[in-house]
Amino acid sequence: MPLPQGTTPSYQPARWRWFLSRVLIIVLVLTGALLMVLNRSSVRFGDSLSAAALDSVAPVLSAMRAPFEWIKAASGEVESYFLVRSRNRTLEREVARLQEMESRYRTVLTENRRLKQLLGIIEPRQDVVGAARIVGSTAGSYVRSAIILRGARDGVAVGQPVRDADGLVGQVIDVGHTSARILLLTDHASRVPVRVEESNRTAIAAGMNEKELVLQFLSPGRPLKAGDRLVTSGDGGTFPPGIPVAIITNPHGPEPRALPVANPGGLDFVTILRPFVPEAIINPDLPAAADGAPQPSAPPPFPLPDKPLPGVQPAPEAQAPAGSR
Structure with a gap:
């Protein structure tokens, strides 16, 4: 049977390709709209999907x-x-x-x-959730993270600090049932309060998606030197104080640079810690004071002598008034 006038043998495949391309565009647009609606809805479908993909x-x-x-x-x-x-x-x-x-x-x-x-000084403890193995890491232009084989079933939660034998590694940012993702110190979104051990100056160690960190909001004090060690200060909680973070490599300029002590590219096993929560230490033996009444001070942790030591004058408030003699 001859083809209609103006119809060529390649006309039918071209028409089907045109039809399938239009259907594919419509499907992609509808899928994108559905994902946007789910992302803005109250149902955390995206989080569960991300956790399932991570697992x-x-x-x-x-x-x-x-x-x-x-x-x-x-x-x-x-x-x-x-x-x-x-x-x-x-x-x-x-x-x-x-x-x-x-x-x-x-x-x-x-x-x-x-x-x-x-x-009577009490040091904060570093409560360990567990140890985990690094199974993969990313070093992209925007995100630098690692994946561990520990998840919600092992007590891992978002916000927990992570360290290795050398020092601080990062913080848990995404948790699945059997695995979790860690935001490394070198990521652009990482911010850690630190303290310079040698001079006790405080700062914020910020990641720049490079191998080094920059120090922001550095407090005044003694000048920095190359080789000074940075440790976590505990300010604001989350990171327990005293964990090694980095070594100063370039102390000059408005934002000095430091190299992390934990190599992000050579991580193997890490330890997950519970977040540090600063709490006031209350003496349970002291009775509660009434409104307006002065709160009694806690006794010192060492014994006091019964009488003043030789050559030591009593405190002015302990002296008897002159008119009472």
């Missing part, structure tokens, strides 16, 4: 990483076999140096503990 991706990343870890371990064993003699000498010198440092450290630690007991 499904984490085991795949763990399986993909296993062969590389086996190869790395095997190459390390071969290298250790050929370099065992030189490494043995190096380790012997290192052991001797560490033994001397340990002796000094124990002496200082004992004195520090006694002074804290004498003054």
